[in-house]
Amino acid sequence: MGEELLRVEDLFVEFKTGSIVTKAINGVSFSLHQNETLGIVGESGSGKSVTASAAMRLIPNPPGRITSGSIVYKGQDISQLNESKMRKLRGNEMSMIFQDPTTSLNPVFTVGHQLMESIRIHKNLSKREAKQESLRMLELVGIPAAKQRLKMYPHEFSGGMRQRVMIAIALSCQPQLLIADEPTTALDVTVQAQILALMKDLQREFGMAIMMITHDLGVVWETCDSIIVMYAGQVMERGSVRQVYDKPLHPYTWGLLDSQIASDQNSQEVLPAIPGSPPDLSFDVQGCPFADRCPYVEEICRESKPARVAIEDGHEVACHFQTDTSELTRKEEANIGASATGS
């Protein structure tokens, strides 16, 4: 892993609709190094995508607003940077690919036009050179007959091909940071694998950092170096992928890992789920946001918000019962017991 590229510290984001203020992000901190792939996981509404948008300052304002915290990119706090300076970063230093390539490519411009646009904004190239560069990028992401494809519109491409085009656009200026907001969710499984492999290949080639937002833990396991688990706009647990998989600390992480479909799973078995739903973020959450759904909840969980503590090097968790080793063991045993009786 290289130098630190991005550090988000104690970030708070709110959305205001009418008189309702939704606190979407509540004190998120993490860092990302060159060449590293960070997975951000969590269920819908946990604030993964908002965190990603915030990192590029793409939160629509109004209604959204970064209320406090810092986003430090290459040593510079960009959370208050003006728009024209931000524009120089976007697409050039950092870029983004989206969940659904059908809606993230503009339907009324040719693929070539959309590729060249990004190149021509950030690089001082003539139209011909930009076209040449677009062609090279399309070939790089594995699109056959790239020259003809440049003149085609997005609707003339398949889903997987569109996502390749999106990746080509995102990487056209060799960014240092690629934010991938559920890049494979809208694609079918075989195409998913191809796209992930392509992203890994290109990461090796360009040496960029990837922020991979997903709710698919399998994707994280395959592609990421480290992981943060988000819930209700907060980081519940963070660590390297190996740490979190080998020794998950937070009851929410246990729940997420449990509710995956294992390849050897008996089809008759009911997939375990976490009962309940996340808290409404337009109200202040006292204590641990997961308290209402946590099987091990105790009085203290509802009363005070757990601090984030480091259990081992780089492995942090926000839970009242993870500071004490005996409690941790008790809960892990209880968890194993519960899943044993559950099956």
Added chain:
Amino acid sequence: MKGFLLRRVLQIVPTLLVVAIIVFLITRIMPGNPAAVLLGPQASVEDIEAYAQQLGLNDPIISQFFQYIINLITFDFGNSLTYNQPVITLLIERFPNTILLALSALVIAMVIGVPAGIIAAKRQNSFIDYLVTTFSLVGVSMPIFWLGLMLVLFFSVNLGWLPATGMGSFDDGLWAGLRHLILPSIALATIPAAEFARIIRSSMLEVVSQDYIKAARSKGVHEFFVICKHGLKNALTPLLTVIGLQFSNLLGGAVLTETIFSWPGMGLLIVDAIERRDYMVVQSTVLFIAIIYVVINLIVDILYKVVNPKVNLDTGGGK
């Protein structure tokens, strides 16, 4: 494309035939006798009868109709009874005036309506949004004859800045031509401007929440181009439909405006012709407006393809 054009041109024929039938029948149903109007109140009954006979007004309706259709097929639009010249000459003389008025109104409507709609969508639920929404509601509900009279009252009668009626010639200088054009084209532009603002606002609101807008921002595109290039081109399809409809309406709506401002266009020609029971002028002018209507619609359909690459004209739609 060729198949589409051929099909559309063939569809025009029955449309125009129906228009011709309806307008022919309506002119015959209208009370009053052209011969009596032409000869004036002093004419004797015998004179009127003789004149009507001479004009062919006493022929059976059905033979009058076939005569009319046969004339149309040979591009003979008939002769005006009151002006004593071919209707086509009148149309050629009046049509540019109407087009000038309609185009000016269209330009004014677009210059005001489109930016207003964009700004309203960009600042949804702000003061300016409410202002635009309110004005567009008032605008589409505005009776043009009333607005026209108010404009005349204020700018011509009270302030004396602009002439109330007539048409100036651009040969006498730009201002001479413009000063007569301003009031009628503003009156005529009100409804389409309001309509454009409304349509652009609603389609832009839909477009700006799309992922490709966020994607454009994430590429570092300037906000102006995000909205006016990536956004507006996607919002153009509904606008195009409305522009087509409104332009046709402007030609028809010119009837009222031209009457109020005595603008010597086709609208005034029709109104005069109706008063004088000048059948051929009424029939041919209405038919002529219908032709323009159909042609504009055809152009709009072709433009869909230009704006939206997904439109396949040959299979008839497929958006």
